[in-house]
Amino acid sequence: MKKEVFLAVLVGFGLGLIITFGIWTANKNLKATPPGETDKVSPTPATTVLEDSASQQASASAIPLIITSPEQDELLVNVSSITLTGTTTPGNTVAITHESGQKILTADSAGSFSLKIDLEGGYNRLTIVSFDAKGNSITKDVLITYSTQKI
């Protein structure tokens, strides 16, 4: 009897091992990447960076200036104000002109800056200049149009 029990346990263990191996093999095959897949470059995050304008005057030191909002240039909006946000070198002086005014700000320790801008009806040209302590500068232009018409 003892022999039969031992045999039954052994058979059960063997059966379990076979099924486990089968599942493990199937799982491994499913996970395997197709040839060439590893060479593909994953898409970059959807952070939009406005392209440098022709009027940019980046100095030799290449000061970074990224406008994070508005996300795109030549944007059409139906709201009367926007918040212009961006990043540059921490501590840089950021001068901004828009249709209805201008402002000088200082980028914080993370390099971030932001300014609420009231938009004029129609096109609004925004110019953002970032100056470092030595007077090197970079300029970016953004066009944003405000219209209440249904487009």
Next chain:
Amino acid sequence: MKRSALLLLPIISSFFLVHQVVAQTSSESAQVLRDSVKQKVEEELSQIKKAVSKKAFLGTITSKSEAAITINNYRNEPRQALVTTDSTIKLKNSKEGTLKDLTAGDFILVMGDVDSQNVMTAKRLLVIAAPAEDKRKFTFGKITAVGSTITIESSSKESQIAKLSSSTVITRLEGGKSVKTKSTDIKSGDFVVAISKPGTQFLITDLQIVSSTTPSPTATP
């Protein structure tokens, strides 16, 4: 009874062994599936967002075909807009017009939906006067003279003489922040960033003292 118990024993043994593996596999498969669906949805949303962006092009018409116009935008970059029968065209005299009324050289503001190629389907097209050039000036330099006017000398030794007004916003860079200050705090030798607008003489609208020759007072015990 004993025989049936013996038959059940291998089945129960194998069940325990397989159970853990199956549970782990199904949870991993579900996660992979969720990630895959999430990525696909994000890609589709990004495409839709790109495809239906509402934009406005500002510039001069450089060429015109039967159903499209090409504009040289404010950065001298070409932009294309498709004009359909649904497009509203407003001429300079505020009268409604058609594509035939538009000519090369017209300055326009055209609004509509752009596709992923940045080609616009025009919804509303306005013929407007070309905007006046923004003549406001950004200056970085050293204050070389302070009086009824101030003189700012740039690193290239160019001097700009400008005046301040009661509405000039003057700030000082202190502790990494812009702090409001008075015009009397502007000293010769200070480095400043200024925005000025032209007139009979440049008028400074905003000025920030970036670095000062006079050390800021320190607290003494």
